[in-house]
Amino acid sequence: TRIIPDSKGKLPLQDGYDYIVVGAGIGGLVVANRLTEDPSVSALVIEAGNLDDRAEDVSIPGNIGFEDPRRYEVKVKMAEQEFLDGKVRIFSQGKAVGGSTIVNGLVWTRGSVADFDAWERLGNPGWAWSDILPYFEKSESYSAPVKNVSGAQPLLHPVAGNHGDRGPVQVSYPNYYYNQSYNFLDGIRELGIPINEDPNSGNATGASIVPSSMSGKNQSRADARTAYLDPALERPNLHLITGYSVTRVLHGNGGATSSNSTHDPRDSGLRVTGVEKTTISCRKEVILAAGAIISPVLLQVSGIGPVALLESLGIDVAIDLPGVGSNFQDHPTLQPVYEYTAPDIFTAWDIVGSTRDAVRQEYLTNRTGPWTAPMVNAAAFAALSWVTDREEDILNEAANATANLPPSYDSTLRAGYDAQRAELISMLARADTPAYEVMSTSWGQLAVSAMQPFSRGTVSARSASVFGNAPPLVDPRFCAHPVDCRLLLLGLGFNDRLIRTPPMAALAPVPPPGFGAADARNETALDEAMRSKITSGFHPSGTTSMLPLEHGGVVDPSLRVYGTRNLRVVDAGVIPLIPGAHIQAAVYAVAEKPLGLIVDDYNTDESEETGGRYYQG
Numbered sequence: 065t066r067i068i069p070d071s072k073g074k075l076p077l078q079d080g081y082d083y084i085v086v087g088a089g090i091g092g093l094v095v096a097n098r099l100t101e102d103p104s105v106s107a108l109v110i111e112a113g114n115l116d117d118r119a120e121d122v123s124i125p126g127n128i129g130f131e132d133p134r135r136y137e138v139k140v141k142m143a144e145q146e147f148l149d150g151k152v153r154i155f156s157q158g159k160a161v162g163g164s165t166i167v168n169g170l171v172w173t174r175g176s177v178a179d180f181d182a183w184e185r186l187g188n189p190g191w192a193w194s195d196i197l198p199y200f201e202k203s204e205s206y207s208a209p210v211k212n213v214s215g216a217q218p219l220l221h222p223v224a225g226n227h228g229d230r231g232p233v234q235v236s237y238p239n240y241y242y243n244q245s246y247n248f249l250d251g252i253r254e255l256g257i258p259i260n261e262d263p264n265s266g267n268a269t270g271a272s273i274v275p276s277s278m279s280g281k282n283q284s285r286a287d288a289r290t291a292y293l294d295p296a297l298e299r300p301n302l303h304l305i306t307g308y309s310v311t312r313v314l315h316g317n318g319g320a321t322s323s324n325s326t327h328d329p330r331d332s333g334l335r336v337t338g339v340e341k342t343t344i345s346c347r348k349e350v351i352l353a354a355g356a357i358i359s360p361v362l363l364q365v366s367g368i369g370p371v372a373l374l375e376s377l378g379i380d381v382a383i384d385l386p387g388v389g390s391n392f393q394d395h396p397t398l399q400p401v402y403e404y405t406a407p408d409i410f411t412a413w414d415i416v417g418s419t420r421d422a423v424r425q426e427y428l429t430n431r432t433g434p435w436t437a438p439m440v441n442a443a444a445f446a447a448l449s450w451v452t453d454r455e456e457d458i459l460n461e462a463a464n465a466t467a468n469l470p471p472s473y474d475s476t477l478r479a480g481y482d483a484q485r486a487e488l489i490s491m492l493a494r495a496d497t498p499a500y501e502v503m504s505t506s507w508g509q510l511a512v513s514a515m516q517p518f519s520r521g522t523v524s525a526r527s528a529s530v531f532g533n534a535p536p537l538v539d540p541r542f543c544a545h546p547v548d549c550r551l552l553l554l555g556l557g558f559n560d561r562l563i564r565t566p567p568m569a570a571l572a573p574v575p576p577p578g579f580g581a582a583d584a585r586n587e588t589a590l591d592e593a594m595r596s597k598i599t600s601g602f603h604p605s606g607t608t609s610m611l612p613l614e615h616g617g618v619v620d621p622s623l624r625v626y627g628t629r630n631l632r633v634v635d636a637g638v639i640p641l642i643p644g645a646h647i648q649a650a651v652y653a654v655a656e657k658p659l660g661l662i663v664d665d666y667n668t669d670e671s672e673e674t675g676g677r678y679y680q681g
């Protein structure tokens with residue numbers, strides 16, 4: 065691999081590449097790696113961020129949440145959240161080779177059989193659980209420790225059934241568990257939630273010690289860079305530019321094309337910033353993998369998106385595609401801390417001063433001790449019927465309450481939403497898909513996320529350039545559908561019961577202001593306290609959805625943008641319906657899957673355009 069860092073000068077590039085990939089996160093690096101396994105294929109990856117320095121704040125799981133590698137993050141301001149408290153929130157996104165996997169929390173969960181079967185029913189043949197399972201397996205090397213390292217019963221699934229053992233991403237468990245993880249799991253059991261020893265089997269509910277994207281041997285972060293770039297460094301046919309941002313997809317002569325172009329559609333290109341503006345051409349395809357926030361904005365500023373938005377910004381319309389930037393989903397999340405005040409409780413917050421020196425030394429010498437443990441050791445995924453006797457009321461509310469869809473949604477997006485809502489309701493009614501998740505940290509944070517969100521938002525360019533004065537408008541519209549807040553309230557009520565179980569009461573947890581036992585009984589007050597605290601679960605997705613055109617889709621089941629012949633999106637944006645899980649495992653699997661389709665397009669017949677509405681104006 066030729067890595068071309070931010071040279072601030074002329075870019076030493078080839079005349080052209082077969083494939084040009086925008087963004088070196090999960091989607092970009094998986095696709096670039098798999099394509100260049102064939103030495104006759106050339107690919108260029110362009111990444112806005114830089115190679116990370118493998119410093120301790122990146123690679124050591126115990127640093128997550130404390131010494132975050134902020135230098136590899138960009139903060140994106142959300143629109144004021146009108147269904148919460150009217151205030152803005154911040155999204156984090158990775159900006160580095162490896163994308164958000166350089167800064168993420170390592171939690172490795174796939175979701176349930178039902179999550180992916182719903183993708184297929186929504187109009188995506190070949191994307192059911194049984195179809196995507198081989199790609200979950202292909203992406204990972206799963207290992208569970210055979211010995212009990214921390215003294216307590218680890219409750220892990222030790223056998224690698226349905227798990228990959230030769231894939232690039234190391235998935236394993238830490239060599240250390242905080243005792244509080246077991247208080248949590250014991251308390252959860254007292255509330256009738258079963259232990260799930262393998263949350264990645266397709267049955268996603270129950271309480272677990274969660275697997276992490278980390279090396280079992282080195283006890284360090286496994287990310288898209290270590291998994292998919294580092295092993296390919298010897299390949300001369302893979303080039304990577306770092307520190308440069310793609311600003312536009314070009315159409316026709318030098319760009320991904322619409323059918324009314326007179327130019328060769330294969331002659332694609334991108335505009336890239338640097339000291340000197342550069343245009344790069346490619347022979348086969350452009351693959352957008354800039355993540356669920358930026359990929360739709362790049363499409364919009366390149367003239368592919370909802371015609372009304374593009375015209376309002378003075379952007380020439382190439383393809384009127386109403387779904388670009390819509391169907392935005394995330395897991396709304398609360399992070400209340402029930403501080404453990406019993407004496408002699410050791411938490412990650414105690415790792416300071418000389419204790420920190422000792423913990424660090426133990427980690428560096430033996431790869432054992434608290435620094436092997438990521439922020440989240442244990443989590444519970446609760447099925448709705450396990451946690452309420454008002455299940456029918458909630459399902460009725462899910463079906464009948466107004467979803468407050470964004471006014472910009474056209475009839476296709478509304479029809480697509482109706483189909484998704486039916487799937488979500490059937491998932492809420494099942495025992496193997498979660499209504500909410502509770503994540504436990506060593507210091508008493510019991511974070512609650514609604515796992516089947518019914519609200520939908522938008523990502524919209526606010527200028528004709530990605531670098532215009534106005535950054536894009538990112539609006540998840542958290543709790544636009546009221547059932548999302550209802551599920552979060554249910555989760556907080558659950559926390560209140562949980563901290564009063566004997567195993568948890570032994571930790572003497574103190575609820576944060578507004579979240580105490582009396583508050584939990586007063587739903588109105590709790591609801592108000594809660595709305596000011598809801599924020600992102602860091603899982604933006606859906607903004608370039610794989611759905612039929614008549615349901616607001618942006619890409620077809622081969623991840624090709626409707627109306628183009630040589631432009632695909634391969635990142636979290638193509639997820640049509642967010643799984644009830646942390647999404648990195650799904651994004652890796654999604655990115656592994658289209659390889660055959662991409663390559664076949666150029667080895668067999670000419671690819672056909674796949675529908676789309678060409679702008680005639």
Ligand SMILES: Cc1cc2nc3c(=O)[nH]c(=O)nc-3n(C[C@H](O)[C@H](O)[C@H](O)COP(=O)(O)OP(=O)(O)OC[C@H]3O[C@@H](n4cnc5c(N)ncnc54)[C@H](O)[C@@H]3O)c2cc1C
Binds near residue numbers: 092161173308311636
């Ligand atoms: C703080 C945080 C914690 C998270 N924790 C977890 C977790 O514990 N478990 C889990 O499953 N998921 C987690 N996630 C989510 C997960 O990491 C993402 O869903 C996943 O990385 C998305 O992959 P992607 O390929 O869509 O985009 P990314 O991995 O974000 O990669 C996109 C890349 O594109 C680059 N880019 C953007 N614009 C341009 C441009 N114009 N030109 C060139 N390059 C560009 C970016 O710099 C970035 O490197 C977390 C995310 C964050 C931010």
